[in-house]
Amino acid sequence: MTAKDNHMLQTENLPQMNGRNMTCGGGFETWLQYVDGFELRHFCAFELINDERGLACLTDYQRKLIEAAVANGFGVINEGLHYRASRDWGELIGFSREGLEEINIRGIEFYRDLAKEYDSPETPMLVGGVIGPRGDAYNVGRTPDAAEAEDYHSEQIETFRKAGADLISALTFSSVDEAIGLARAAKSQGMPVVISFFVAKGGRLKGGENLEQAISMVDAATNHAPSYYMINCTHPTEFTPALTGGNWTQRLGGFMPNAVAMETLDLCKLGHLEDGDPEELGGQMAELALRFPHINVWGGCCGTDGRHIGEITRQVGEVRRDIRAI
Secondary structure: OOHHHHHHHHHHHOHHHHOOOEEEEOOOHHHHHHOOOOOOHHHOOHHHHHOHHHHHHHHHHHHHHHHHHHHOOOEEEEOOOOOOOOHHHHHHOOOOHHHHHHHHHHHHHHHHHHHHHHOOOOOOEEEEEEEOOOOOOOOOOOOOOHHHHHHHHHHHHHHHHHHOOOEEEEEEEOOHHHHHHHHHHHHHOOOOEEEEEOOEOOOEOOOOOEHHHHHHHHHHHHOOOOOEEEEEOOOHHHHHHHOOOOHHHHHEEEEEOOOOOOOHHHHHHOOOOOOOOHHHHHHHHHHHHHHOOOOOEEOEOOOOOHHHHHHHHHHHHHHHHHHHHO
């Protein structure tokens, strides 16, 4: 079987591609900093797996997310720890390539152990390898072209493949070229890949493209390599204007909203956590579920935790049951 054939087979076998309700969590660095009191060097959470209290906090966060989802009949894509566990960020905090590979693998094992506890036919548990941009997603300076991005991100993707991750989730991407390179790298290694864009106010990426343009450009350059696309690290009131009509929205497969409507850079400078109103956020996501009944992944990003996931999965689940009953 070729890598391309394996990529297609793996994509088809993802439960969210077969109508399963799923959730996921990201951006929990805000919780680790403002609630648990950790100082994250360069926003790198992955090294906390080496810290006894850090590991306990990561486990507690993920358990609450999983249990909230399972209570409402949702499966979980367990991921997030590896967002900045790539070469450039690892080197900034003193990790060799070998050390980085080792901690990436241990992170996948961490999620796999939790997934095994809760996996069931009704609430499938996946393990994802999250990859963040090579640079800063919010203070975008020089971004890699597609060839550079393919080479750079191939290292982490290969590690995730060897570790047995179910899929690659590229979160908070602001550059179309970088998304193209990463998608090509995942496809060449037979790994399903999800591209999640960071959409600024006004409904555009940092490069100026709107969502329709960005998705169309990546699909055209990669022969539709991504399994689906997502939006993360922004609030529904901020990204909903970007959801203009058209067939392109069928390529959207999920949303991971922030808990509150505020620029992410501002959120990171507050010195405290803004977690908003979980019930209100759940209602906003339920409204989107009515508009986009094909979307199956309903997660959360900065400021969210098990409370928000509980409300999102409860209210989205109710909407989806009502739609099926019609």
